[in-house]
Amino acid sequence: MSRLLEVNQLRVQIETQHGTVQAVRGISFHLDEQETLAIVGESGSGKSISVKSIMGLLPKNGKIVEGSILLEGKDLAKYSERQMQSVRGSDISMIFQDPMTSLNPTMIIGKQIVEVLKEHRRDMTKAQMKERALELISLVGISNPEARFDQYPHQLSGGMRQRVVIAVALACDPRILIADEPTTALDVTIQAQILDLMRDLQKKIKTSIIIITHNLGVVANIADRVAVMYGGQLVETADVRDLFYETAHPYTKGLLASIPKASDKGSDLTAIPGTPPDLMEPPKGCPFAARCTKTMEVCRQYPPKDMLCRGTHRARCWLLDERAKALRE
Amino acid sequence: MIKYICKRLIYLVLTLWVIVTATFFLMKKLPGSPFDAERFNMMSAQQQHVILEQYGLNESLPRQYVKYMGNILHGDFGTSFTYTGQKVSTVIGGRIGPSALIGLQAVLIGLAFGLILGIIAAWKHNSGIDYFTMIVAVLGVSVPNFVAAALLQYYVALKWGILPVGFWTDWRCSVLPSVALSFSATAMVARFIRTEMLEVLEQDYIITAKAKGLSPMKVLMRHAVRNSIIPVVTILGPIVVNLLTGSLAVENIYTIPGIGSLFVDSIKANDYSTIMGITIFYSAFYIFVVLIVDIAYSLIDPRIRLAAGREA
Numbered sequence: 249m250s251r252l253l254e255v256n257q258l259r260v261q262i263e264t265q266h267g268t269v270q271a272v273r274g275i276s277f278h279l280d281e282q283e284t285l286a287i288v289g290e291s292g293s294g295k296s297i298s299v300k301s302i303m304g305l306l307p308k309n310g311k312i313v314e315g316s317i318l319l320e321g322k323d324l325a326k327y328s329e330r331q332m333q334s335v336r337g338s339d340i341s342m343i344f345q346d347p348m349t350s351l352n353p354t355m356i357i358g359k360q361i362v363e364v365l366k367e368h369r370r371d372m373t374k375a376q377m378k379e380r381a382l383e384l385i386s387l388v389g390i391s392n393p394e395a396r397f398d399q400y401p402h403q404l405s406g407g408m409r410q411r412v413v414i415a416v417a418l419a420c421d422p423r424i425l426i427a428d429e430p431t432t433a434l435d436v437t438i439q440a441q442i443l444d445l446m447r448d449l450q451k452k453i454k455t456s457i458i459i460i461t462h463n464l465g466v467v468a469n470i471a472d473r474v475a476v477m478y479g480g481q482l483v484e485t486a487d488v489r490d491l492f493y494e495t496a497h498p499y500t501k502g503l504l505a506s507i508p509k510a511s512d513k514g515s516d517l518t519a520i521p522g523t524p525p526d527l528m529e530p531p532k533g534c535p536f537a538a539r540c541t542k543t544m545e546v547c548r549q550y551p552p553k554d555m556l557c558r559g560t561h562r563a564r565c566w567l568l569d570e571r572a573k574a575l576r577e
Numbered sequence: 578m579i580k581y582i583c584k585r586l587i588y589l590v591l592t593l594w595v596i597v598t599a600t601f602f603l604m605k606k607l608p609g610s611p612f613d614a615e616r617f618n619m620m621s622a623q624q625q626h627v628i629l630e631q632y633g634l635n636e637s638l639p640r641q642y643v644k645y646m647g648n649i650l651h652g653d654f655g656t657s658f659t660y661t662g663q664k665v666s667t668v669i670g671g672r673i674g675p676s677a678l679i680g681l682q683a684v685l686i687g688l689a690f691g692l693i694l695g696i697i698a699a700w701k702h703n704s705g706i707d708y709f710t711m712i713v714a715v716l717g718v719s720v721p722n723f724v725a726a727a728l729l730q731y732y733v734a735l736k737w738g739i740l741p742v743g744f745w746t747d748w749r750c751s752v753l754p755s756v757a758l759s760f761s762a763t764a765m766v767a768r769f770i771r772t773e774m775l776e777v778l779e780q781d782y783i784i785t786a787k788a789k790g791l792s793p794m795k796v797l798m799r800h801a802v803r804n805s806i807i808p809v810v811t812i813l814g815p816i817v818v819n820l821l822t823g824s825l826a827v828e829n830i831y832t833i834p835g836i837g838s839l840f841v842d843s844i845k846a847n848d849y850s851t852i853m854g855i856t857i858f859y860s861a862f863y864i865f866v867v868l869i870v871d872i873a874y875s876l877i878d879p880r881i882r883l884a885a886g887r888e889a
Contacts, residue, residue, distance in 0.1 A: 333792055344781055353879070354879060368789050400879040
């Protein structure tokens with residue numbers, strides 16, 4: 249089966265006043281048809297920058313310096329801005345973290361949905377577009393679409409606005425939906441509703457999803473596969489079951505250990521000590537070496553290779569090397 | 578909405594009343610009188626009495642005030658002291674035309690150029706055009722309009738002979754003064770829209786718009802401009818009033834029979850009724866423009882409501 253999306257050795261740099269940040273340092277992953285891939289990592293790990301480079305929406309000072317982004321074999325990294333415009337919103341669309349600010353406050357929501365259709369579905373008539381917009385509004389679970397069509401974002405609740413954002417993203421039946429922390433800014437009860445909605449819609453319109461999150465609960469809820477990102481690199485990629493039950497990388501273990509459990513009432517929250525590496529001058533060895541509980545000499549000196557654990561489960565850790573077998577136990 | 582406008586109109590009348598009262602008493606405190614002191618003193622007591630009575634100046638101040646207010650309510654602003662026998666409304670009416678035309682043209686020029694410059698500057702932030710705009714903005718605000726007026730007159734009219742040097746004969750006479758007056762408006766509008774736009778361009782909904790696959794131009798025109806225009810509308814009120822009510826310096830340089838020079842002349846001559854008339858006219862116009870601006874807000878930004886109790 250050919251891959252829908254394949255990212256190979258992607259490197260992204262961001263120029264700042266203080267120097268060049270190696271935001272993404274050679275990541276590779278793929279996405280299959282109708283699959284949900286979760287990219288997990290803490291702030292500054294490069295997950296947002298990675299998906300923004302897929303969309304061609306890097307900030308002005310950001311640049312893809314190496315690697316390819318193949319959408320059905322075509323390299324988006326080589327696309328011009330104009331070519332990317334025809335991809336964005338049509339083949340790949342994106343929803344953002346904060347529904348309170350990601351809709352234009354001075355435009356009625358109907359118009360904000362119709363706008364995407366106008367851009368990518370030139371063959372549709374005005375009436376068809378309005379009909380499609382109304383259909384989308386009810387598809388994302390908003391009742392009374394006729395009335396909502398003419399309302400402004402400030403007249404809707406946060407959860408409702410995120411539904412509108414999803415409707416905008418799905419307007420042209422995209423192949424890939426990228427969701428950048430779509431539930432982080434919402435109440436917990438609304439979070440669950442939005443995740444359910446995304447799962448339902450994925451089945452209905454047969455799209456693939458890349459979801460960025462730092463919430464492993466969200467991962468367990470929605471993802472088929474997970475990629476864990478740390479210090480601008482992918483440290484572990486696995487099926488969602490393998491990630492939770494056969495965790496290979498110490499960083500992932502740390503993340504799992506830091507999820508608060510209902511049983512340990514009253515005890516302190518577990519955290520990974522230390523801070524993420526400075527990507528202005530990335531460490532020459534493993535980026536996690538400074539915080540890892542099982543650091544070996546080799547970890548500080550040489551970057552670990554991408555190693556296969558089992559099936560499609562891969563991780564970047566020296567502990568998986570044959571020679572470290574004794575230590576692993 | 579209608580209720581809101583009615584309420585605002587009542588406030589308008591109240592504000593005007595306060596302004597008229599204050600101006601009336603302050604003006605009477607000015608030294609001197611509308612009459613030539615030397616010649617007035619040469620008159621007999623009886624002649625003086627007749628003249629004062631004719632203009633209603635022999636009565637006590639409170640009585641004069643009550644009488645004046647009564648006349649205003651009937652739409653009578655009195656007769657001018659300087660332009661003998663002419664109604665104040667006629668005098669103002671004859672002078673407002675040129676000032677309004679020049680002012681209106683200046684506002685339109687300023688708005689058009691200011692918006693274009695400011696939007697491009699924000700879009701191409703930290704580029705050559707951005708720096709150019711900022712230089713224009715600083716110059717436009719800091720160079721007085723009479724300097725611009727004099728320079729334009731010297732080069733465009735006198736040296737190159739493209740447009741008339743001055744006077745008020747046909748529309749061509751209004752071009753140079755309009756341009757001279759428009760500089761400060763251009764500068765202010767450009768600066769305000771640039772600042773606001775830089776902020777708007779950082780907003781999430783701009784990224785959403787880009788993620789829809791819109792071209793940079795569409796992102797700009799559909800999503801950025803409307804959200805950046807509020808501060809411009811705010812300053813547009815004072816700009817409109819300033820420009821439409823005439824500028825003494827520019828009117829003098831181009832010898833335009835406008836209201837700016839009329840106002841100054843009437844103060845110099847202690848022409849009580851004309852001073853009052855122009856003051857009332859200016860104030861009413863200003864308050865009215867502010868009301869229009871407030872209504873414009875709610876049309877531009879749906880989050881701004883003109884609901885009762887919110888405007889305080």
